[in-house]
Amino acid sequence: MPFYQRVGQVPPKRHTQFRKPDGELYREQVMGTKGFSGMQSILYHVHPPTQVREVTKIRDWEIPLSDVGANRHRHFFTSEISKQGDMVEGRQYWLANQDVTMATVTPTEEMKYFFRNSDGDELHFVHEGHGVLETVFGEIPYKEGDYLVIPVGTTYRYRLESEDSRFLVLETTGEINTPKRYRNEFGQLMEHSPFCERDFRSPQDVQPVMENGDFEVRVKARGQLQAYRYDYHPLDVVGWDGYLYPYAFSIYDFEPITGSIHQPPPVHQTFQGNNFVVCSFVPRMYDYHPLAIPAPYYHSNVNSDEVLYYVKGNFMSRKGIRQASLTLHPSGIPHGPHPGKVEASLGKTRTEELAVMVDTFQPLYVTKEALAAEDPGYMYTWNPNKGESTS
Numbered sequence: 001m002p003f004y005q006r007v008g009q010v011p012p013k014r015h016t017q018f019r020k021p022d023g024e025l026y027r028e029q030v031m032g033t034k035g036f037s038g039m040q041s042i043l044y045h046v047h048p049p050t051q052v053r054e055v056t057k058i059r060d061w062e063i064p065l066s067d068v069g070a071n072r073h074r075h076f077f078t079s080e081i082s083k084q085g086d087m088v089e090g091r092q093y094w095l096a097n098q099d100v101t102m103a104t105v106t107p108t109e110e111m112k113y114f115f116r117n118s119d120g121d122e123l124h125f126v127h128e129g130h131g132v133l134e135t136v137f138g139e140i141p142y143k144e145g146d147y148l149v150i151p152v153g154t155t156y157r158y159r160l161e162s163e164d165s166r167f168l169v170l171e172t173t174g175e176i177n178t179p180k181r182y183r184n185e186f187g188q189l190m191e192h193s194p195f196c197e198r199d200f201r202s203p204q205d206v207q208p209v210m211e212n213g214d215f216e217v218r219v220k221a222r223g224q225l226q227a228y229r230y231d232y233h234p235l236d237v238v239g240w241d242g243y244l245y246p247y248a249f250s251i252y253d254f255e256p257i258t259g260s261i262h263q264p265p266p267v268h269q270t271f272q273g274n275n276f277v278v279c280s281f282v283p284r285m286y287d288y289h290p291l292a293i294p295a296p297y298y299h300s301n302v303n304s305d306e307v308l309y310y311v312k313g314n315f316m317s318r319k320g321i322r323q324a325s326l327t328l329h330p331s332g333i334p335h336g337p338h339p340g341k342v343e344a345s346l347g348k349t350r351t352e353e354l355a356v357m358v359d360t361f362q363p364l365y366v367t368k369e370a371l372a373a374e375d376p377g378y379m380y381t382w383n384p385n386k387g388e389s390t391s
Contacts, residue, residue, distance in 0.1 A: 003187060003188070004241070005202055005242070005243075005245055007203055008044075008238050009238045011044075014028075015028065026046065027044070028042060028043075028045075029043045031043060038175075039244045040243065040244050047236055051231070053231055054229040057224055057225075057226050058227050060223060061224055065366065065368065066366045066367060069366075071332065072333070073327070073379045074379075075321075075375040076327075077375065078094065080373045081106070081372075083108045085107060085108065087107050088218065092369065092370075095326075096365055097360060097362045099273070100360060103169045104168055104324070104326075105169055106164070106165060106167075113216040113227070114215070114217045115156060115218050115219075116218070117152060119172075119221060119222070120174050121172050121176040122170065122171055123148070123149055123172070123278065124148040124150065125146070125147050125167060126147075126167055127167060127168060129161075133156060133246065134156060134158070136234065137154070138203025138207075139203060140247070140248050143250075145251045145354075146251075147249045152175070155235070168309050170273075172273050174274030175273065175274070176271050179277070182194075194254055194256065194257055199249055200248070206237055206240065208236045208237055210233070211233040212231055212232050213231070213233070215232065215234055216229055216230075217234050251280050251282060256283075258284055258285050258287065260287055262287050262295075268282075279357040280355075280356060281354065281357060282353075283313070283350070283351060283353070283354065295337045295344075295345035301335075301359070302332060304359045305329070305330045305363060307357065307360070307364070308327045309324070309325075309356045310327075310355050311356065313352045313355075315355060318337075319381065328364060330364070331363065339384055
């Protein structure tokens with residue numbers, strides 16, 4: 001988020017001597033984007049962040065893509081995939097392009113290492129569960145319904161505190177930010193925005209972990225996953241300030257924009273990234289014109305692919321959708337309400353649906369592992385002569 005934060009101990013002037021109680025210097029790290037012209041923060045470490053003992057390659061970071069099927073509507077039952085792994089190794093990938101990949105993860109293990117994505121920002125949506133996101137900037141407690149924005153280069157680890165957890169994970173090759181049209185020339189969110197700065201939760205304290213031992217930080221970069229080993233705990237920051245840091249935003253704090261007739265999807269926009277946007281469909285009042293049709297009109301995404309991740313509630317325009325269903329409506333093919341859903345919406349005054357939508361402006365490709373959980377009949381669910389899908 002583009003507003004200034006200051007946490008922990010920092011010296012009065014940047015790039016000046018800042019000493020520990022024993023007289024040694026703290027180690028200053030400038031962490032920024034776009035060289036020195038993007039957003040940045042300055043962190044103060046107990047140890048030099050460059051003091052690596054060993055580097056080893058773990059594996060290539062590859063997501064095999066499928067060429068099965070034509071350009072058609074797709075429906076995936078993400079809940080059918082077995083729970084496995086931790087918050088990184090347990091990721092099940094569904095869709096990908098050169099700008100963003102989409103995965104779900106239902107972890108069964110704690111992370112025994114720290115992770116850093118050096119290719120771009122990550123956005124995690126907490127579908128189920130609660131716990132703490134530990135980062136080099138400090139801790140962020142999270143709960144069901146939270147979006148967690150993790151900037152590129154941030155060292156982090158999850159501490160799961162619930163029996164079951166489920167996340168939607170977006171890995172990007174750029175930055176994630178709030179929609180530009182909601183910000184003024186100074187970066188402040190304006191009055192017509194569906195949220196404000198008070199709704200965002202950044203780390204409020206930072207406690208350096210003073211431990212020596214064998215600590216592993218796994219780094220995703222340039223198509224590989226590598227392990228960096230340190231002799232000290234990587235979360236050794238005593239303070240930081242700046243504009244670059246992780247934060248949480250609850251989908252339940254999104255204030256829906258409604259109108260007398262049906263509003264288009266951009267009113268639900270919550271974040272923007274490089275060639276994609278993220279929208280939040282939340283409980284809201286329906287349109288209030290006397291002849292309004294609450295269900296969305298049929299539309300063609302001529303220049304974008306539309307992905308919906310269904311969180312909970314009864315989604316007004318779809319049949320056969322389950323919790324944690326993921327649908328893809330690719331560019332160029334009209335889509336909209338299932339048969340009977342337009343008529344069923346007439347006279348309704350409110351919806352309790354909850355969903356996350358991602359629109360990309362470059363084509364998405366289905367991963368090979370996603371095919372095992374696909375509903376093969378979904379494309380034909382708009383045609384009453386073709387029968388129902390397998391959902």
